[in-house]
Amino acid sequence: MLLRFLLLFTPLALPILASLKNLSNCDPLKKDARKQTPIPNSTNCPPDPAFATETSFDFTRTSWDDDQFTSFWTADSSTIKDKRQLALDNTEGKGAAFIVWQDGQAPTLTSTKYLLFGKVSVQAQAAKGPGLITAIVLKSDSGDEIDWELLGAYENQAQTNYFYDGQPLFNTYNTTHHLDTSSFSQPHTYAIEWTPASLTFSIDGVVRKTWHNPSDDSDSDSDSDSVIPASKWPQTPMQIKLGIWSVSNASDPGTISWAGGLPDWSGAAAAAAAHAADKDDLSYAAHFLSLQLQDYAGGCNETDSGSGGGIEYLYDERTTGWQDIDLKGCANRAAPGEYPPPPPPASSSSATSSGGGSSSSSSSPQPTQGEQSASPTNTATDSGKGQEPSETGNQNPDPSETGSSDDSGNAALPSGRPSSPLGAVVFLLWLLAV
Template identity: 30%
Template sequence: MRYLSGLLAAAPLLGLVSAQVSTSCNPLNSTDCPSDPGFGTDYLFNFNTTPSYELWETTAGSVTYDSENGAGFTIKKQGDSPTIRTLFYFFFGRVELLLKVAPGVGIVSSAMWLSDDLDEVDWEFLGVNNTAASTNYFGKGLQDYHNAGVYTTRDNQADFLNYTTVWTKTGIDWYIDGQHVRNLTPDAANKTRNYPQTPMRLSLGIWAGGDPSLPEGTREWAGGNTSYDQGPFTMYVKSARITDYGGGSEYAYGDTSGSWESIKVTGGNSTAYKAIHEVQTPKLSISQKWNNLPAGARIGVYVAAGVVAAVLIGALLWYCIKQRRDGAREARLATEMEKMDL
């Protein structure tokens, strides 16, 4: 694949999503941050149904799931930016995504890894260009926008393409449909300082970089102003295979250096591992179970509930009528007894 220098000229704004991320406790500033729940395993998540609430969370908007396209991330109106994120972390590892990019002026499809101290690894796709994919990285939240690489693809809006990232302490490699497109070494990342090296979790989402409320430079990078009446705009992710090389049930920062050597790994099976391997069916909330039912089944439940309600109402009416009749009969009997006593 060839390098697209024209798109790279927009690199100061590539990875803009990173400017919008935050952390509740940054281990670079505190030694009291809680440990991160590890993944500690390898698993293929097929998004044909809602993923377990023990493993994934929806951080913005709502995401749909179906057997044909997997997870659907849709922008229908201004302010929409549906996003899901793993509740577990991986400490070095491999992530393989089957993803179809959303079309649309100003629309940005993205997959992002982020750590508590704001190390970051990205894939980003612009809806105005269906043959380009951007890779990026950041270290410790430092806003260095000269790290992007942009590569050609086949039509990424018509088909699901495979986007794979392999991350170790010695390098990060990006692949598109099995073809190696980029390698990053720690030394090349500002002499290791900007090299992502702390436990990460994965976020998948879509946002409108062309929203009229955003700065002009952002809208230009995203391809222009987004017209929401041209939507809806949808990114699809059919599956995500995640491998945690760290193998831990928990990961903790041993000091404020942010180096991989400082990370303390607790062994044993993680909560995520147990949820996947020790329970045949991932746990779902009642609302998630309801949403996963076929439309016909939900209609059947409504009909059955209506029948049951009708039966109960009928039984209640019959009981009330019977009680009324019994009461009237007892009243007549009491009247007759009074006449006899007279």
């Protein structure tokens, strides 16, 4: 009886899925890549094409008709049908404007290629408004996910989340970081560096959080403030996803509270419809200016001369770790733990990038050290965790209660969060009672 009472009056404990759009429809860890895939309607996953280089993309110099844009990015079907959701030109130098004006919209760009460890830096200006979430996501076909989330209700903070293999890790690997300047009025550069040994989040070149991978599979240090168990470390190739999404009346109350309330759509639809004429009224728009990327290519530092410089990542249900991932087209792989990978012992064929709008790429997978950004306006200086959050919005989330997201295979950025420790306990009891 008590259990039923708790379940009836604690709806905040139940997760809800809300997200960017997910274009992946094949989980290699649940398929058998040993079988040939030219057969129509085959259930096996094709290899993931790799960036395998250093490259960049400039959103201030691209358009829907740009061949470099279409070779670098894929938009979700809803945005392709209604391109008002993604303005790529005439944005007064603010880059790509991702626009929402009603429930259910989540304009999303997904990279056509993958990286297996590396560094991604994105210069973005967040959308302002309760219930709006500007997202920078690394997501693998098997569910590994690393996120930056910028909540439109709180202008002086940014959140990071991580989860492994599509498993919800509520209130575990998430952190709220303080910003000294607004995320709405000017762009900041949000970076992720991911290696087999560490996962580092930076803002404007300042490291804000580093997670470490222990040397073995023991969970003995799993309670540490900076350790993710080796058994839960992200280690499958990831695509890059950029976009904006919102909560709605159908969302879980805990998710709505986390997002600072529901969006107010009044006036936003007209602004979006008239975006070509009135750029100042795009209040419900997230702007992405540039992306810089260094794919460490799973340690590959020399490509096969017969591969044309291209690398593909291939894995299946037999894969137990990143070392098992086949790097097709790679002639030489660095020793484990050497990241970025060192130069090859002799001259080699170089990997190339597909490029992007006014993009550039290096001649090999060798990344440079240090933050690369498009001249951020301001620099954040605090360590990030446990900082006093902004007073913007109706309810600012406590860093200890902004949990990592859930995943159902249909969402690139699910955001189910128990609203409190008690809610998490009740949610567990609910699962046991079902």
